[in-house]
Amino acid sequence: MLRSFYIAGTGMLAQRARMNVLTNNITNIDTTGYKKDTIISRSFADLLIKNLNDPYLLKKSAFIGPQNTGIHVDVISTLFSQGDLEETRRSTDLALEGQGFFTIQTPEGNRYTRDGSFSIGYDGCLITGDGYYVSGRNGRIYVGDESFVVDTLGNVTVNGQTVDSFSIVTFDDLSGLRKTGGNLYLNYANQPVRQAENAKVMQGYLEGSNVNMADEVISMVEINRAYELNQRVLRIIDESLAKSVNEVGRV
């Protein structure tokens, strides 16, 4: 009886975790380059139920069968599907079409991002909204003013001369990237960084988030009901226990 308590409890905890992740997705529905997270739940290992001390044992084996012991959150994984491109016509707004990331220099090391809403720093180099420099072939990318042109391969042309190109990279296993906030990813698994072959750089565009409002609303309804269902189970078990404690064997 008590086992079902805990199983329903694990269900509720898992739904709550799903709700947290979903809410984060929803609030980031307009964040440039945001990639939505999904939760993958897994069952705990099954318990094998054994019959103890049953004088009427008919079967040879005392084992009744496996029983599930609830679920837990296994992995929160990021879905790296392409977001919609939105034209802004600002020369410092860049979007990536295809798999790839811009490389950003932060005090803690290189980070990667899909958010291409850059601006020009006081030294004429491209910076992110937080003030970190964007990496080109050798460090910072100097553009001078907004009249620079970027082609789809990421080459930067200033006053007719090709001066630099963006460092657009990708990884073999995108699940080894970890979000660190500020639209940045950390190469947590220390995978080798390689050049992205299939990424196109679009100047004057921004990539929207890949969060689909309809999907999230439907998931919200589902989570709510699943949570309620688990809560129902808990209540029923509670009432049954109350009966067995208070009413069975009442004199």
Add this chain to the structure above:
Amino acid sequence: MQTLYAAGLGIKMQQHRVSTIANNIANINTTGFKSQRVSFKDALYTRLINPANTASAENLRQGAGVLIASTSRDFTLGNPQNTGNSLDLYIDGNGFFTIKDNGGGIMYTRGGCFGISSEADGRYLVTAQGNYLLDTDNNRISVPANTEQITVSPEGLVAFDGAEGATLQIVDFVNKEGLTARGNGCYTETDVSGPPVKSSARIAQGVMESSNVDLAVELSMLVRAQRAFSLAGRAVSVWDQMASNANNIR
């Protein structure tokens, strides 16, 4: 509880965005107004508390909502409008007029509807708020008495009835977005904007720069902000239901 705070952040950020959009729309007719745009970033991620499988704990990071990454100003040129007033000046390209603020410091502005202020020690060119227009030597530009016609050449040279006077100081900045807005379309230099450099943009006389706010863009942003706002509100009410479910177990 994290759901509640994350959703709360979502609501707050969209409110900021709506304020910015409302300000843009309110300034749709302000001379030389530069529209603002809000961009977002996701907030810090934290590890899931008490994960069942500690080995994969690194894969269990959940986000904490959204924050405003930056509120940037779009310095795209506004459309020129012919007014015929000889003191309406338009900078055709990147650049700002240099003016003096009331405390004696230097400010910069795109707003080119100037006038003449008659004072005890002479007549000077001023902005609509009364700030002096400065020439290339950072001096006020005095207008001789009985001047009938003021002409400004494309290079900014001011002539009074044909007699050449001072040259307007027109400057530009590498990082215009680093300028601090002081209201009334005036900006001041900061460390981030870089120092002022001479601008080679041409001046057109008798022309005014309109605001660069595009109503269609702002309205569509407003609809998006409203949608995101109501979605975050939905998340709060669903969380509320879940919490009340949990509270009503017994």
